[in-house]
Amino acid sequence: MNPTPATSTSAAFLATLRRDFLIAYKRKHDVVNPFMFFVIVVSLFPVGISPDPVKLAEIAAGVIWIAVLLASMLSMDSLYRADFEDGSLEQLLLSPHPLYFMVLAKNISHWLVSGLPVVLISPILAYMLNLPAAAYFTLLLSLLIGTPILSLLGSIAVALTVGLGSRGLILAVITLPMSVPVLIFGTLAVQASVNTMSPAGYLALMLAMLAAAISLGPLASAAALRISVD
Amino acid sequence: MLDVIQFSSFSEFLHMGGYAFNVWSVYGLFAVFIMANLFLPLRKKQQILKEQKRRLLFSEAADDAQAPAGDK
Amino acid sequence: MWLWFAKLGSPKWFYELSSKWLPWLVGAMAILLSVGVIWGLLFLPPDYQQGYSSRILIVHVAVAGTSLAFFPLMAVAGTITLVWRMKLADMVAKNAAPLGAWFSFITLATGSIWGSVSWGTWWEWTDSRLVSMLFQFFLLLGVISLRSALEDSDKAAKACALLSIVGCINVVIIKYSVEWWNTLHQPSSPVSLSPDSPNGPEFWIATGIMILAVYLFLAVSLILATRNEILVRERQAQWVQDLVRQE
């Protein structure tokens, strides 16, 4: 009965990724609800503020970014909850592989199913809000870089609160202030494009933040999960 | 400069060169802030000690009541 | 070194040491505070631009400067909690969060009272310092609400420790990004919006004394709150019971 070598970490990483896709596929409402939330919130702004295209164009970037922020925060709730309740999270913590990669796999699959659709639909909503066409590409790019940062940050907060019964508001209080830098650079990049300036500097800064978030975020989430599953 | 009081009368002092409301509200807020954060912990300490003393007295009384019964 | 560290971690040792130190700290704080306040209110010459409203700044700058110490303090305490599992560090961190929220709130309040004179408005989004202080305030509220939501005190200690470390990194990033954001949204008017357009050496000496006084106040009130926490958490310990009997 020699302990045979465990599966490679990359195999475990891929298996976790595949498992989370499968769960997302079977629990479609977890994926669809944040997406619908995003679309609905954005379409409330013209009604609440003004249908005037000039005014809308001015606030378009900010409105889309804030709606993305809220949708991302709401979708995070499903990241660890079911796994915590059925004990799969314990199994993940007890796997012989570095927890960093397991958490990263969960974050990636979660972003792909809940963050990416929001990013992809954003140009249509940008059109509805009369954002100047020159800024579409930058908007898409800034969301593409920014939403994974939001997911990685949110993951820490969700991991810290996973054992709590009701945590919708506490999650907001923890995550929203932390998202401020992403919001600032995301909207600045889009505004720069609107004003026909180069957004490259802001996007580069966001890429730097993404690099930091990818390397540190899962570590913090892993530590938080070890604290919460006690 | 340092040894010169800037005001010739008390009412001028209160007036603060026209910024009375702002200056006095800031210093008032500051005073309340400091007093509150010094006296509230002290009051809480008294409450904690009072509560724990009560607990101790009652648990000791209970021990004393039980002790003779246990000896018999 | 390690013996000293282990000793420092003992609540009893801290309680006894702080009993000895407190009178000195309180005395120094009282002297510095009175010097600062009396100087500020009576002797400080009016600023040529701002008049006597510059006296607000002595208090505002001192409280604001001290508020910045809270996240680093909590992050250090959090690291000690997570790595060495020292109970005392968590007792300090637990009380630092609400105190920090108070400091941030007073900074915002005094800042906006000063702003009502200097800017003609109570709130100004173009002042990056106040805006990042607002977000620091929110982050501290997050730590406080996480602490109150978690019932298990051991789990709450570790979770808040981690959140404080993440929050400390975040506060720095927020500070710089808000500053950046601000330089791009600066209005065209050339009025200086910086709250410390200086007014000569007396102003800075008075401010320095005040900063020292407020730091001492932070130490005193944190020590007082931590001592209460020790009395509650160590109530089963013999020395606490002896102390309670003596009272």
Add this chain to the structure above:
Amino acid sequence: MSAAAIESAHNVPNADSSDGEVLLDIRDLFCERDDRILFQHLNFKLRAGEVLQVHGSNGSGKTTLLRIICGLNDSYQGAIYWQGTEVVEHLEDFYSALLYIGHRVGVSKVLTPVENLRWSCSLQRQRDDAAIYSALATVDLRGFEESQCFTLSAGQQQRVSLARLLLSDARLWILDEPFATLDASGVEQLEGLLSKHANSGGAVLVTTHHQLRVPKLQRLSLG
């Protein structure tokens, strides 16, 4: 209470069955929760071929002990050794050899038994689908392989987790109340699994109120 814990620690017969290799060695474990000492000076050894049943009343810290050994709970003092080296220093080796089933059995309700087992195998040792299907057949879940787990009963979900025992080659099994939701045939089957695992050189740490019928059973009582 503390005295009882010391005494019970000596109850574990370590000297008489010294033939097996010492797999798990617990030294001077201390755990306190909410100002209450759950256990202190707890020492025991678990050798290859042994099944150790932990008993104690509710709240005596059985689950806590198991979770401490697994590394899920770190509020303890003392040392845990796996095959002679301290667990915290070689966590990866220990986790390669550990299979834990807790109160929450680790079976996702939206996935099917096969999908669940594929994932849990991928974390430790890859098994092909044939092995997974045959393991599910062994635990009497034939026909349920492709149904989502929320359509299964609690006992059947427990059986899915038992199939992990069949598929894993972990040397140490730590099982927290594995008999709770099983029916008579399930209990018998699990007892068979435990005996077989012990006979082939493995070790089992189990909490249950059930009277275990396995050879070389050791007992440890808490509280």
